[in-house]
Amino acid sequence: MAKKDSMSRALMRRETIAGYAFMFPSLIFFVGFVIYPMVQCVFTSLFDSTMNREDIFIGLANYVELFQDSVFLGALKNTFVIVIVSVPVVCIFSLWVSSVIYNLHGAACSAFRCIFYLPVVTGSVAVTVVWKWMFNNYYGIFNYLGTSTGILEKNINWLGDERYALGCIILILLTTSVGQPIVLYVSALNNVDQSLVEAAEVDGATKFQCFWRIKWQQIMPTTLYILVITTINSFQCFALIQLLTSGGPNHSTDTIMYYIYYNAFKLYRYGYGNAMGVVLAIIIAILSAVQFKMAKTD
């Protein structure tokens, strides 16, 4: 018996060592390229850290400056607008599309999934260039359709007018954000236990009741995942802004991510940029925690 235990422990030890050995390479990269930069980011946010100058410890001065910086506050507001609009729209729209297509025949369902997933796998730069052309002030297709049908009196400078620019950004973000949730929802809906649905239908439950009482409950983990990733992606909206508006006009499309980039890589104010990064990380962490809490799961 003792010999058996000893063999078992030896086996476990070997398994454990092997496990750690396999993890070791990726652990090195994770620590080197994720953990270390995160720690460095928090640390540097306490310094006046500018390229080609000695770092000067300034405590929380970067954070104080942040909340007195009207551009940062505007960027914070714009970021929240993007999140508040895009997250529910992405979730509801993708759930609706998925509900419609998940029980279609295999080929039809695949075709719809491909169509909605296409913007996700297409390079963001290519997508953005096409949208930029469609929104063009002089020969864009939206202006062409609008003026030729009489909806618009004259061309609108969609991306150059602060009344429309943020809306345009959100619209593009929606088209590139719904692909993955649709694929996830289709998969989740297909995994709903049909015997429960059939039993409920036999008991006289309506379609809405079947959805709300059975399907919705079973796809809740997927919904939570989609909520979290969509929120994070919306908070980190950068490429669209960089390629389309550079935060303009009049800072109306500035987001925190873009403002971090501007400060860190245009002005080389690393300390200030890192302070923004820390604030953004805290906001995302709090919102994710709230989302987990509301979904009553850990």
Next chain:
Amino acid sequence: MRYRKILAMALSFAMVFSMAACGNKGGDTQTAGGSGNAGDAGETGGDEGNAGEDTSTPEADGAQASGDATDITLWTYPIGSWGDSATVDGLIANFNAVHPEINVTVEYLDYTNGDDQINTAIEGGKAPDIVLEGPERLVANWGAKGLMADLSDLWTDDAKAAIYDSVENACQDSNGVFYEYPLCMTAHTMAINRDVFEAADALQYLDEENRTWTTENFQKAVKAVYDSGQTNVGAVYCSGQGGDQGTRALINNLYGGTFTNPEHTEYTANSPENIKALELLNSMDGINFDASIAGGDEINLFCNGTLAMAFCWNVSQEKNNLENISFDVLPMAFPTESGDPQLCGGIWGFGIFNNGDDAKIAAAKTFIDFMANDETQVAESVKASSYWPVKDLGNIYEGDELMTEYATFIPFMGDYYQVVSGWAEARTAWWNMLQKVGSGTDVTEAVEEFVTVSNEAAQAN
């Protein structure tokens, strides 16, 4: 099972160590290029990791082998063919024919990542010996931070007498220390669609021979073109900083305003002349303040005929877009009241990073002197840039109609104010200011805010 695990682990370690080895090799390449000396020249010459960028010549290699060679590194931004290894190899071969004792290794930068590469090299103590760029980086940025070597000994009395005054002023800081030795220059112009202007009978308002026009005639010409049905005559583009010199030059020239004071210590864009110019442009039919386009977009819109004039133009634009243009392009100076246009331009030359090695600094100066002053070499060095010399070398583009046409604008080159402090912040504030003006904010208020932000940045730097 056990053997499989051992094999898998061995493969994992092999992957890790191969990556580490790759990283190490990259590091060695940087070190050898950045701070190598005669003692390790053999290693540099033997490293073929960047074969495309290694410009060692047989002569230099021979000198290295003897242990007498000095290794220096040259990092160039893509200034014409100075960004092309085949051309630069030829230039360096010329140099090594005369100076086989100096081995030059070249790295080619682009404007997207070049600054980051140099700044990272500086932070790592591996700055290049020579960099080819303009005064805003060499003088106002790295020079002001004490990173560059003083080039005053290259600026002999003869050199000062030969090189244009505006260029000489741009190559030194406010204390008179030279951080750049110039090689070439260009003047940025505007351009009009001559066909559209002719059809609108607007050519009468400009001096085609001298390529100048008055502010009053500019207004008349824009009105004539607008009335002819071309509603998009020109665009004050302001979605970003790309090509922003065009909008600055337009606004400064219209009524003789300036962007900074003559000492380049303070922004003066809130002058009455600039405010008047902005108000004029904002009130003109056919001129749109467009926050959805930057300089590059404006050029495209001009080339495809959507706009009748471009404020962001120079010879490179015409060369690069020859196949896309189906009309006659007429490059013009910006309109002025006085008839004395002051064009923005580019001045490119060499700076030397002070890496604390006198031998390298001396070798770098020898290289610069050869490229920019040697009578047999300087014209070829300038022509490689596709621009014009900073001193009178005669018409080095004899027989080239386009280059000869654009040479007309070189005498109009104005003050090179880009060396002012707080430049990065000011550039962003400039297009933000234009966006505000375009969206209806009071011009004076917008310009005052621009000047306040920019001057604060200048003082902070």
